[in-house]
Amino acid sequence: MSTADRRALIVDAAIDLIAAQGLRALTHRALDAALELPAGSASYYFRSRRALLAGIVERIAARSRADFLAGGFDTPDLRDRAALARAIARWLDRLLAERRHHLIVRHALILELRADPELRARLAHGLFSAEGARDLFAALDFADPDAAAADFLAVLEGAVFDRFAGARADLPAGTPQNVDELAALLIRFLA
Known part of the structure; x- marks a missing residue:
């Protein structure tokens, strides 16, 4: 090996x-x-423990980048906000189903690494693409795409946390119900 x-x-x-x-x-x-x-x-x-934590951070960040780039939530017509919300919801549901351990560890380490700004920043900004979100909201003609992107990422972070550790943690990922609920949340933001 x-x-x-x-x-x-x-x-x-x-x-x-x-x-x-x-x-x-x-x-x-x-x-x-x-x-x-x-x-x-x-x-x-x-x-060292920090070297091990850095290895974990790199693994989670690299996988997150790869997953985001392969997200598959592009829609041919951005005017169809419901279809866009549903595509993003399917991607989030897949994230919750396939990478639950990464999500749990990511949040635990974000708290643990408060005194290590380098590693913490890589985790805090590594799950979703701020640039991709800004580009999306610019294409959707939002007046302030930067603010909309930041707010949208906060919504995504909250939805993910809620579904692996919060009030909805018992809802199974990988189900049409979960996708429907996520899509309903996202369409409210995108509307």
Whole structure:
């Protein structure tokens, strides 16, 4: 197994460990045990806790960028706001269904990394594209596309948090009901 593959394996295990047991459970020793690696293996690849957290941040940010670029919520006619809201809702639902652990860990780390502005900023601004949102609202002829984009991203963040940790956390992702509810929320904003 290559060094890059081993590092990715350790980071993925760290994400799963945090999502299941919380940040306090994250230790090099716990990762070695979870992956059945010889003692000291995780610390060989990630010398410090910050290096490990940086690896997690990079993994989540890279996956978020790739998912956003492949989002598939372009509609041929931006005048059809309902279709646009539904496409974005499907993308959010897929995010909730496929990357729940990433979302949990991302929010835990945003709080944990308050004293590390570099890593915190990468997480806080990495799930959605501010530029993509601004371009969307400019194309929709909003008077202030920057403000609309910032507000829209706040709505998306809130909707995602609500569905993995908030009042609606028990609603199953990957269902038509979840997509319908998300689309209804988004159309109210886009209208």
